[in-house]
């Protein structure tokens with residue numbers, strides 16, 4: 428098969444022929460019909476992820492057709508149209524037994540712990556636990572965007588954030604996760620304040636349902652501006668970017684007993700980030716993390732996508748072939764686009 432391979436971190440990847448993957452006895456091989464390019468792929472290529480072993484094939488947001496199944500797989504057969512969360516759970520550890528597959532103790536991640544989906548085929552572990560059947564109406568390109576950014580935003584807003592109609596929701600950072608969060612919160616009946624430093628990102632946020640857009644470069648204190656716009660603070664606020672500044676602004680922009688959800692990955696050299704805990708105590712704030720979404724929790728989200736209430740397809744702004752991936756991957760470092768790029772490995 429053809430795949431995007433890199434031998435060294437940060438060195439231009441190349442498209443070449445490699446051996447087709449074989450399914451594990453509990454796994455499947457999926458023919459990749461569409462796969463999303465995400466900033467996490469760029470982080471992996473830069474060497475920021477300790478799970479990656481070289482040489483490596485990136486790619487973790489995907490949709491396709493089951494090609495081969497392992498002997499112990501009971502729920503899937505060749506020809507099934509599927510997608511998968513980027514966190515593949517083991518199905519048997521205590522967290523999985525409690526239904527919390529998104530924090531599985533023995534998780535695998537295609538494109539990180541093993542070769543991913545910037546290839547014509549990808550192997551996925553524990554298929555009976557992790558695969559999600561795609562409704563017939565859903566295109567592969569749309570489905571590919573669900574696995575990482577959209578499902579992550581859905582869990583952050585709906586499941587961890589417990590959004591309710593009529594609430595004020597602030598979304599700090601309007602990249603892929605942030606724009607998805609804006610759309611999901613607005614569709615839930617919340618009044619959304621979108622915050623970013625890019626006019627283009629804010630313009631998209633408005634089309635995705637933000638009631639108010641705040642350019643963080645235009646105000647001296649982002650949190651104070653959010654409190655003004657929301658009549659005393661947001662009920663729910665997300666840091667969808669992941670920086671000390673957006674994390675603090677999100678917490679400080681909450682009203683009493685508000686909920687902060689940290690969904691943007693925080694890269695700091697020592698793994699810690701300052702959080703305004705004095706405010707968390709005084710106002711009885713809830714501070715929550717959100718990490719992907721378990722396969723068994725996809726159905727309500729898929730139903731909203733199928734019925735057209737949620738439109739992840741609007742996030743897809745370009746489609747490329749494998750040949751264009753090495754340069755597109757490199758460009759993620761300097762110019763992460765406002766929309767999502769989908770790769771079609773067979774085009």
Ligand SMILES: [Zn+2]
Nearest residue numbers: 465467575576
């Ligand atoms: Zn991703």
Ligand SMILES: [Zn+2]
Nearest residue numbers: 517520523531
């Ligand atoms: Zn597990």
